[in-house]
Amino acid sequence: MKIPPKAAAAALATGLLLTACSSSDPQTGPDGQERIQLTMSIWGSKEDAATYTERLALAQKKFPNITVKLEHTPGSGDYDQKIQTSLAGRKGPDIMQFAENVHVFSSKNQLAPLDDYLAKAKVDLSQRFGDRVSAAYQREGKTYAMPDRSGAMVLYYNKKAFDEAKLDYPDASWTWTDFRSAAQKLTVREGDKVTRYGFAAGDWWPWWLTFMKQNGGEVIDASGKPVVNSPANVEALTFYNDLVHVDKVAPSPTDYANLGKDIGPDPLFAQGRAAMQLTGFWNIGALKAVPDIQWDIAPIWQGKQRATVAFGSGLSINNNSEHKDAAFQIVDFLTSEEGQRPIVENNQDAPANLALLDSDAFMKSSDANMGAFKESTAMVYTPPIGPHWNEMQKVFTDALGPFFQNKADARTTLDRVQKELQTLLGTG
Structure with a gap:
């Protein structure tokens, strides 16, 4: 039977209305809520x-x-x-x-x-x-x-190395002095060659910034102005770099290059060629694939205050x-x-x-x-992750390169960073 045009239009409109209100409508769920x-x-x-x-x-x-x-x-x-x-x-x-x-x-x-x-x-x-x-x-x-x-970020340590050196395993009570002394005792040399470093240092910002924060230093103050060349930061950066170039208990950038392609702190520790390193949770999974290493983790040491990054x-x-x-x-x-x-x-x-x-x-x-992760939450600091975070990282990377190669001192390096951050942030 042929339906009159008006009736067809009415039926079509009714059908559309029923469809829109039905539970089968793709725009609504079984309970009538909007999908x-x-x-x-x-x-x-x-x-x-x-x-x-x-x-x-x-x-x-x-x-x-x-x-x-x-x-x-x-x-x-x-x-x-x-x-x-x-x-x-x-x-x-x-x-x-x-x-x-x-x-x-x-x-x-x-x-x-x-x-x-x-x-x-x-x-x-x-x-x-x-x-x-x-x-x-x-x-x-x-x-x-x-x-x-x-x-x-927690401390990974080689238990066998500590046992051989007759050292107690680390915990959150460690000071910088405890850490430095342990790194010295854990370093093994054959003549002038280091066969195992006490600590695996590096140029990644969480490592050196953590030392600054532990020493009471800041990069940006509460008013938003750079304060990176403070005495506290100079002292912290000097201590960190001295582990490499004075104590020689941690590899330099040149040492890493000579150790092999893609060698950094994580693989160096996994290979048993570093007794301690600072890194994150991801290394647990990586170390599960290394059956010959005996390791554990602990909260990191403290300076004038406790600090670590998450x-x-x-x-x-x-x-x-x-x-x-x-x-x-x-x-x-x-x-x-x-x-x-x-x-x-x-x-x-x-x-x-x-x-x-x-x-x-x-x-x-x-x-x-x-439990080291839970214990460390009370020590977590917030890095200066403002709108210019990416540009700030580049400023530090460019300036710290010569410093980590021992071609510039901490004061000169941080004075340079201070000026560049003032320009970047418009506070100079």
């Missing part, structure tokens, strides 16, 4: 991506109306540029993983402040993560990411997202004890959640002293 599609960007290995996928599956069980598509960048080399390009077009992922570069983006108003969401959800950052870890993602009184992974990342929300409320629900869940549990179960990293960090699951995830 929301989010995107989340991360970087890292395929194992990192697998763990995030597992965690997002748990999130969808809790929020069945929210689906999150994971966008994974292998490694981390071009991640920032990809995110910056997408955000510049006022698009980009709804949820983004960031590390110490978070305020490069927050300073451009590209990340949503989370404080109102945190207050509404009654999330206590101090209780969940601790003040020191949370502070890394805060700027000018606002929070721009929730901590997700947060393994503090290697981790937080989860931020795109300020242009159309679904900030849903994005916060996902971020809140992923940083909860339940949401971070796969991090521990897969031995991926140290979780930022304090309850999980103190759990039996984490403590028993390795034969090493995993």
Whole structure:
């Protein structure tokens, strides 16, 4: 039977209305809630991506109306540029993983402040993560990411080397004097050749900056002005470099080059050619593949004060997202004890959640002293990760190169850095 045009139009309109209101509508879930599609960007290995996928599956069980598509960048080399390009077009992922570069983006108003969401959800950052870890993602009184992974830098040590030298194993009570004395006693020489260094030093910023912080030094003061050439920093940098060029208990840049291709502190320690090193959680997994080395971990020593840096990342929300409320629900869940549990179960990293960090699951995830990570959270400092973090790192790298080659002293080097930072930050 032929339907009159008006009736057909009415039937079509009714059909569309029924479809829009039915539970089969792709825009609504079985409970009538709006279906929301989010995107989340991360970087890292395929194992990192697998763990995030597992965690997002748990999130969808809790929020069945929210689906999150994971966008994974292998490694981390071009991640920032990809995110910056997408955000510049006022698009980009709804949820983004960031590390110490978070305020490069927050300073451009590209990340949503989370404080109102945190207050509404009654999330206590101090209780969940601790003040020191949370502070890394805060700027000018606002929070721009929730901590997700947060393994503090700890001391890895060769137990056999300590036993041979008849030294007690290290702990958090060690001072600089204790550390230096142990490094000297742990260094083994055959004539002029060092066969085992007491310590594996290097030029990475967390190493030398930690000595500065332990000595009471700062890079930027509370008013935002550079204070890098302070006596405290000069003393700390001199102490650090003297381990290499005076005590000769740690390899110089030239020594590393002569030791072989791609040799740095991590592989040097794994090969038994360094008795101590400072590094993060990731080295636990690497050392599991080295059956011939007896090792453990401890919180690092202290100077005038305790200080260590945490290697981790937080989860931020795109300020242009159309679904900030849903994005916060996902971020809140992923940083909860339940949401971070796969991090521990897969031995991926140290979780930022304090309850999980103190759990039996984490403590028993390795034969090493995993309590060193929890103990170290009270020592964590926030590096000067402001909007100019990348440019500041370049200033330090360029200036410290000659210093670590023993071609310039600490005072001259830090005076140069001071002037360049004043120009960069407009405080000169």
